[in-house]
Amino acid sequence: MSSFWSIWISVITLGSILGCYLLLRWCLQNKTGVEEGDNMHHYFDGIVELNNPLPRWWTILFYICIIWGLIYLALYPGLGNYKGLWNWQSSNQSIKSLAESRAAVEANKTNGVINQYDREIQFANELFAPIFDGYYKQPIPELAKDVEALKVGQRLFSQNCSQCHGSDARGQRGFPDLTDDDWLYGGSPEKITETLINGRQGIMPAQLNAMGDKDIEELVAYVLSLSNRPDLEQATVDAGQAKFASCAACHGPDGKGNQLIGATDLTDQIWLYGGTEKALTETLKYGRNGVMPAFKTTLGEKKIHLVSAYVYSLSQDK
Numbered sequence: 484m485s486s487f488w489s490i491w492i493s494v495i496t497l498g499s500i501l502g503c504y505l506l507l508r509w510c511l512q513n514k515t516g517v518e519e520g521d522n523m524h525h526y527f528d529g530i531v532e533l534n535n536p537l538p539r540w541w542t543i544l545f546y547i548c549i550i551w552g553l554i555y556l557a558l559y560p561g562l563g564n565y566k567g568l569w570n571w572q573s574s575n576q577s578i579k580s581l582a583e584s585r586a587a588v589e590a591n592k593t594n595g596v597i598n599q600y601d602r603e604i605q606f607a608n609e610l611f612a613p614i615f616d617g618y619y620k621q622p623i624p625e626l627a628k629d630v631e632a633l634k635v636g637q638r639l640f641s642q643n644c645s646q647c648h649g650s651d652a653r654g655q656r657g658f659p660d661l662t663d664d665d666w667l668y669g670g671s672p673e674k675i676t677e678t679l680i681n682g683r684q685g686i687m688p689a690q691l692n693a694m695g696d697k698d699i700e701e702l703v704a705y706v707l708s709l710s711n712r713p714d715l716e717q718a719t720v721d722a723g724q725a726k727f728a729s730c731a732a733c734h735g736p737d738g739k740g741n742q743l744i745g746a747t748d749l750t751d752q753i754w755l756y757g758g759t760e761k762a763l764t765e766t767l768k769y770g771r772n773g774v775m776p777a778f779k780t781t782l783g784e785k786k787i788h789l790v791s792a793y794v795y796s797l798s799q800d801k
């Protein structure tokens with residue numbers, strides 16, 4: 484840091500602390516001309532303001548904070564380039580890029596230096612590895628009946644999946660409900676595991692360039708008719724059906740979808756992005772692109788095995 488910024492930071496920091504001190508001193512003086520405890524003659528909705536001083540305990544706390552701040556700034560680095568009396572340094576203080584960070588991690592490994600985070604991860608891995616190994620040997624349908632295994636699976640789900648699928652796994656717009664036995668990619672143990680290991684990407688191509696507004700309106704009517712929506716104009720539905728051939732390549736001739744590419748079933752009244760005319764028009768015009776991240780490296784296959792069992796269990800009692 485250049486000495487200009489160093490001085491700049493120091494002046495602002497120390498100036499603010501001094502400012503707090505002066506403000507406190509100023510507020511402690513009675514400049515109102517009214518005796519302490521007497522009526523200020525300010526009335527608000529029948530409430531009277533008395534000239535009370537700042538509470539003593541609060542003033543003392545404020546002084547302690549100021550002293551604490553000064554001691555802290557003296558001991559630790561903080562004021563620009565000043566290193567502090569204790570010469571404290573964080574372990575990655577000089578690291579300025581990802582490449583340097585990786586190099587430092589490698590250097591630590593070769594020199595046998597283990598920091599606190601690594602130590603905790605290593606400890607947890609050694610402690611829990613036998614448990615995960617044990618579960619990994621059991622098939623998913625069996626684990627899905629094992630209350631203890633499901634508890635672990637649920638915890639992994641809360642930490643890794645709930646931000647998208649919800650803590651109850653019921654999903655939200657754009658994020659599938661995992662409890663309803665309606666699957667984009669298949670609900671067998673193998674398919675669920677495959678989804679988690681490699682991730683998934685659903686690509687519904689935008690039609691706006693290929694089609695006009697009228698074509699889209701007709702197709703929306705046809706899609707609505709597939710799930711027996713009433714009040715549709717038959718002529719529009721028929722016109723839409725005639726144009727469905729290009730959609731059938733992915734969604735199937737009967738609109739029942741294709742789990743190999745995650746093309747949704749359009750006949751089951753379960754919608755990923757909404758089944759209103761407005762939502763469907765938006766889907767057709769601009770396309771959709773749902774991404775389920777891959778968990779192969781973050782969780783590893785053994786933990787995925789347990790989460791898969793948990794997800795599998797959610798739709799089993801229905």
Ligand code: HEC
Nearest residue numbers: 643644647657659666667668669678684685745773774775
């Ligand atoms: C960043 C958000 C996000 C996270 C985190 C996430 N998912 Fe997903 N997941 C999605 C989306 C989006 C889809 C739908 C993909 C598509 O539209 O093709 C999906 C799809 C799935 C599917 C396929 C559902 C089906 O009907 O075939 C499963 C199973 C699943 N997720 C489970 C999980 C589990 C278990 C975790 C945690 C390990 C997880 N997801 C974490 C966003 C997420």
Ligand code: HEC
Nearest residue numbers: 685686687730733745746747754755756757766771772773
């Ligand atoms: C290349 C394959 C492909 C084609 C062609 C295609 N779709 Fe799709 N469609 C998909 C996929 C995959 C999804 C799921 C997108 C996601 O998971 O984000 C989808 C999603 C949808 C949805 C959203 C369903 C919901 O539950 O919200 C509708 C509606 C839809 N498609 C209708 C159509 C219509 C109508 C056509 C013809 C104009 C069409 N699609 C053409 C692959 C296709």
